[in-house]
Amino acid sequence: MKTQQLTLTNSEKKITALMALETITINDLDNLDLAERQYLGVVCTKMLQNLRDTERDDFLKKIEPIMLDSNQQVWEYNHQAITDAISRFTEEHGSMPTRNQLAEETGLSRQTISKHLKEYQSHPGHAEQIEQFKMMAPRLMAKVFQSATKGDIRAAKLYLETVGASGKQQVVKSQNNHIQINNTILSQENLNRLSAEQLSQIEHIVTKALPQAKMIG
Template identity: 40%
Template sequence: MKTYRKQNTPNSKGLQKFTESESIINIVLSLDKITPEDIKRFTTEQRNNLSEAIQNHFNQLRGEERDIFYEKIEAIMVDDTKNQMWEQNHINIMWAITSHIKENGRMPTKTEIASKTELSRQTVHKHLTDYKNSSYYSEFQAQFHIMQSKVMTTVFQHAINGDMKAAKLYLECIGALKNTSSGNNQNNVSNNTLIQNQNNFIQIGGTILNQEIIKQMSPEQLGTIEGILKTIEVKEAEKDKQV
């Protein structure tokens, strides 16, 4: 009587391989801490599967449980993933602070931020404490510096459309009009108006006010302009209060 050996079909081999890979990943995930040594023999496919399993599990965790799991996997995380997690935490914390201020009219406590973001209080505390000394701080500051030109353009547009409050702000920002606390300046201007060298101008109706014209003005004329601007500023403030 002939006996036949059962042949493994391609599908059964693939299933067996997948099961073995899944088993290996589960063993690694059961470790207290995962190190690069634990996954150094992983294939590219196994690394991808492990990464997906970690991401799925991490997203389900909240608070201190997330911190504990993060400590487990931190050694095998690439810098890009760490950066993304930091940025996401930062966005959530900023949102929590902004929302709480709008809702309650005060700054939230760390506990309140943790509750709103579902992060642990320890993570919130560490993020707020380390933020200014982190490399991300300078990156965020650079983003604000980039937007300065956009803000100045908007102010300038309002100024040339007749908004004298915007015109005063624009002149002060570019250094063409600056109030100093002391009465001493190089031009001996008694009304504390300092004129600096800037190639900018504003136009009101058919009149152009530029750097050269400002320099030729007497202290009395400069005082008159400043008085007008201050009067407009007061009126604008009163309007804002009424609104």
């Protein structure tokens, strides 16, 4: 029985030759057409999925000159892998994982993990994620407001602390015969000094946030 020979296409030969280089540069891609460049991207993606530890680091170093915007994708992949591993480990073991344990969980090298944990806060990708969380704040506050209007005292307090009557953060504390909002004490004497319109505004804010709460006269 004859052994079937695997014949490489011209495009496959080009990619194999590139993979044999110590470093792949932009100039090395000059003789590749669009389809061959796309094929190179598929090959690199598959290799990154299969490589682990320092072998993955070495391959990333090899293709770094041709990665361009892919550097952001690598950071995002590493960040997701590390945060997922920390979440799983702490849930299962009740403690934070070591660098070695994170390397085992993620397949990333210990050096990559240490570098990421040390520098992630200064990376542009981290700032972008924080902005995404900020975008969701109004929707979250809408949920808090809905709970407050259903009589949830904690939700109402959180809502008032966050936005307050004037849009400033305010802390409301209950006292024996007065209410303290930050450093301002609202006693019966102070209430007597307010106009009917001002009292009406306060009543409207409280009753709107706490329709089921009982007012103490």
